[in-house]
């Protein structure tokens with residue numbers, strides 16, 4: 509045994525690598541990383557905090573990143589020196605020694621001190637971010653495959669519950685408490701500009717405090733792998749000035765206006781027949797004047813579907829993955845100054861601004877747009893309940909009517 513091992517040491521069969529190539533590769537990699545970090549229009553940049561909580565995280569991560577960078581550089585240089593200087597050129601094995609107490613203790617104490625220092629500041633920030641006693645508003649956030657539902661319970665300034673999806677609307681300068689949970693698998697809520705991540709776990713409520721300094725839209729995405737369309741589970745936080753937020757609340761609670769005639773009226777009938785078993789539209793009534801109450805729990809695996817009462821007041825759909833606004837109108841809202849933003853957002857989606865193509869595609873065949881099943885023949889495994897929105901095989905005629913009707917929901 510012993511002699512065999514020694515032989516292996518003496519006759520290494522390691523392939524020789526060209527050191528120039530290794531250096532070039534490393535340089536290329538760090539160059540790419542550097543360029544990526546300079547990207548200007550990166551709405552999910554973790555280095556551009558736009559709220560108090562995100563600022564706290566940033567204040568911590570910058571020094572930690574710098575320290576880790578210096579340590580990483582030292583290690584990298586040391587390894588490079590060892591690789592190139594002491595590489596095997598057939599020289600005899602050097603004299604073996606062990607036990608250098610001063611050196612060993614120093615090399616243990618220095619990292620321990622660095623870690624202890626970082627640890628103290630990290631723990632302080634973690635506890636600070638977890639504080640909930642100073643929050644001024646509560647929003648319940650529920651994740652499901654593959655979209656987020658927001659429900660605003662009755663509280664100061666909100667006289668009746670509001671249910672929405674995709675875009676979280678909050679007032680600026682307000683510490684908002686998100687109470688997160690999930691209806692199926694574990695998801696994770698993350699708006700990088702406003703706060704860190706928090707997992708949404710079935711059967712549990714996790715809290716996350718959020719605050720935005722300036723009006724605007726802040727993009728985020730689910731950051732816990734949650735199945736086939738995980739990549740299509742996005743979200744946006746929309747911050748409005750306090751006055752604009754009050755207007756938004758009023759608009760959300762405004763009574764339902766049933767279309768009186770035309771294509772939209774026909775669309776309402778199609779909606780009642782095809783969609784209302786899953787989607788709630790508050791105020792919608794049947795021919796007898798009775799309220800129509802959706803029953804997503806009998807149709808959808810997660811037990812919920814987006815509330816569409818004020819669908820056109822948001823400007824994205826299906827897990828904030830597609831815009832409800834066409835490119836021109838979208839840019840107009842996204843690039844608005846803080847002063848103009850509120851009015852532009854509150855205008856909602858008009859017929860001229862509607863992103864017709866994507867919404868029609870969705871109604872035509874939702875699972876073709878957003879994958880819901882790895883194997884669509886396995887629907888039976890879910891007891892006939894659909895995961896996400898099914899393909900309803902609608903006619904183009906019905907889609908025309910539905911498009912007209914959906915435009916009235918704001």
Ligand SMILES: [Cu+2]
Nearest residue numbers: 695730734741
């Ligand atoms: Cu998810």
